[in-house]
Amino acid sequence: MSVLAVEVPYWGQSLLRVLGGIVAVLLPAGTIVYVFLFKMMSFMQSRLGPMEAGPYGSMQLFAEVGKWLQKEDLVPDGADKPIFKIAPLIVLGSTFLLVAAIPFGPDAVFTNFSAGVFYALAVSSISVIGILIAGWSSANKYSLLGGLRAAGQLIAYELPLVLAVVGVVIQAGTMNMQGIVVAQNEGSMFGWDGLGNPFVITQFIGFVVFMISVQAELTQVPFDMPVAESELVSGYMTEYSGFRFLTFFIAEFATAGVFSLIASVLFLGGWGIPFAWFGWDGIDDVSNWMNVAGPLILFTKMMLLAFIIMWVRFSYPRLREDQLQTFAWKFLIPLSLANIAVTAILKVAV
Amino acid sequence: MMVPVLLAASEVNVALNVAFGVLAVVMIGAALFVVTTKNVVHAALWLVIVLSGMAAQYLLAAAEFVAVSQVLVYVGAVMVLFLFGIMLTRAQIGAEGNLNNPGWALGIPVALLLLGVMGWAIIDLFGDQTIEEAPGGASTQAISDQILSPYLAPFLAITFVLLAAAIGAIVLARKD
Numbered sequence: 001m002s003v004l005a006v007e008v009p010y011w012g013q014s015l016l017r018v019l020g021g022i023v024a025v026l027l028p029a030g031t032i033v034y035v036f037l038f039k040m041m042s043f044m045q046s047r048l049g050p051m052e053a054g055p056y057g058s059m060q061l062f063a064e065v066g067k068w069l070q071k072e073d074l075v076p077d078g079a080d081k082p083i084f085k086i087a088p089l090i091v092l093g094s095t096f097l098l099v100a101a102i103p104f105g106p107d108a109v110f111t112n113f114s115a116g117v118f119y120a121l122a123v124s125s126i127s128v129i130g131i132l133i134a135g136w137s138s139a140n141k142y143s144l145l146g147g148l149r150a151a152g153q154l155i156a157y158e159l160p161l162v163l164a165v166v167g168v169v170i171q172a173g174t175m176n177m178q179g180i181v182v183a184q185n186e187g188s189m190f191g192w193d194g195l196g197n198p199f200v201i202t203q204f205i206g207f208v209v210f211m212i213s214v215q216a217e218l219t220q221v222p223f224d225m226p227v228a229e230s231e232l233v234s235g236y237m238t239e240y241s242g243f244r245f246l247t248f249f250i251a252e253f254a255t256a257g258v259f260s261l262i263a264s265v266l267f268l269g270g271w272g273i274p275f276a277w278f279g280w281d282g283i284d285d286v287s288n289w290m291n292v293a294g295p296l297i298l299f300t301k302m303m304l305l306a307f308i309i310m311w312v313r314f315s316y317p318r319l320r321e322d323q324l325q326t327f328a329w330k331f332l333i334p335l336s337l338a339n340i341a342v343t344a345i346l347k348v349a350v
Numbered sequence: 351m352m353v354p355v356l357l358a359a360s361e362v363n364v365a366l367n368v369a370f371g372v373l374a375v376v377m378i379g380a381a382l383f384v385v386t387t388k389n390v391v392h393a394a395l396w397l398v399i400v401l402s403g404m405a406a407q408y409l410l411a412a413a414e415f416v417a418v419s420q421v422l423v424y425v426g427a428v429m430v431l432f433l434f435g436i437m438l439t440r441a442q443i444g445a446e447g448n449l450n451n452p453g454w455a456l457g458i459p460v461a462l463l464l465l466g467v468m469g470w471a472i473i474d475l476f477g478d479q480t481i482e483e484a485p486g487g488a489s490t491q492a493i494s495d496q497i498l499s500p501y502l503a504p505f506l507a508i509t510f511v512l513l514a515a516a517i518g519a520i521v522l523a524r525k526d
Binding site for chain 1: 389391392395398414415418419421422425426427429430431433434437438443444489490491
């Protein structure tokens with residue numbers, strides 16, 4: 001790999017990848033919190049939101065982080081201390097593992113896993129362990145209930161999430177994320193290649209199921225029973241304060257950003273623009289400047305999807321616990337299975 | 351004798367061999383903690399480390415798909431269900447008494463016997479043979495080609511076993 005005609009040694013590449021991964025996780029998280037959580041929610045409620053720190057309150061996030069870091073790191077007396085302390089780090093760590101599979105440009109990839117999507121779905125399930133043990137080790141009944149609710153919900157919605165992706169994998173013919181991006185941008189709709197073939201059109205059912213499952217996996221309203229404040233105080237986060245609460249908070253929005261990135265790669269064409277626009281023949285033919293423009297394009301698509309997630313979050317009331325389970329098992333899973341069957345038949349027949 | 355048995359393709363892959371050794375030590379240590387810890391939830395968490403170490407070993411062997419499956423099935427599903435079940439029934443914090451089965455000492459010779467038999471079988475079968483690396487590294491595609499053509503019948507048989515298990519679980523769980 002060479003950056004600006006300078007040959008980078010292996011350790012330098014690894015360092016660059018780690019730094020890039022940190023940026024790719026924290027930048028979307030910060031942007032989502034400021035633009036949507038602080039500003040959009042305030043405007044929807046006819047108020048201004050934070051205005052004091054920096055122009056239009058744009059430095060509010062740094063003030064918040066500073067505030068949380070100053071607070072005492074409380075651990076309940078009856079808690080299982082080492083596990084209580086490590087739990088938020090497991091949740092945030094799974095987000096960092098998740099970003100490794102996402103391609104940001106023709107050469108701007110962290111790893112080019114041949115089973116990229118499968119990897120992303122697998123490591124996203126690690127965070128459940130962190131949430132469960134956070135709830136258990138707090139020595140608090142509300143926390144334990146929240147942790148159990150979270151586990152039940154995340155297991156239930158993991159299935160439609162995986163099954164919705166299967167349709168995309170069948171249509172693209174590969175599990176490699178880079179391959180899925182290329183398949184969408186090289187493709188054409190009935191011979192017209194002005195838009196490529198973004199899977200959001202052909203896999204619309206898969207897209208809707210995927211976004212609903214993501215909403216539930218992120219425990220965002222209307223699926224926020226694990227932290228339902230009117231029933232469980234704060235669910236599995238009840239006993240956390242200071243730096244460890246901050247870790248959970250960052251993980252929540254960083255995962256929202258990373259799942260939006262994955263959804264843009266799977267359904268909106270990822271970093272790419274239709275290759276026909278510039279007459280590129282394939283991935284090897286793509287111009288080098290796409291390594292700079294690609295991340296920006298992907299970031300724009302990510303913001304669009306994150307907007308939808310947050311819009312739903314601020315618009316709907318919470319579902320009931322049994323409605324949530326019924327919705328996953330009796331509606332989403334059969335629907336995504338039917339989607340797989342139809343996609344497979346069309347793939348073979350057409 | 352010992353060294354060629356323990357180490358993969360000798361001179362070239364020094365880093366791989368070092369990583370294998372480190373992971374093996376961590377896994378053995380964690381496995382010992384699984385059986386010696388005084389708390390059921392801690393035992394389950396040490397088991398998570400053993401199973402993740404297994405996934406890392408698969409990655410070192412360039413078996414990407416198997417490694418990811420290991421994480422998805424064992425860490426993501428089986429261990430979460432273990433923890434879920436433990437926390438629903440006996441979610442005690444701190445040391446518990448009487449966790450050991452009265453016949454626990456019998457486990458040691460059985461484990462050693464299994465290790466001996468499996469180790470002997472593998473050494474007898476492969477000796478110092480080197481397994482060739484798959485060209486191109488498109489192992490995911492190779493696995494699916496293998497499953498859906500020569501191994502189709504066993505694959506379908508396994509799916510029927512799983513279906514039967516799922517139906518059985520539903521029958522057991524129904525109240526009427």
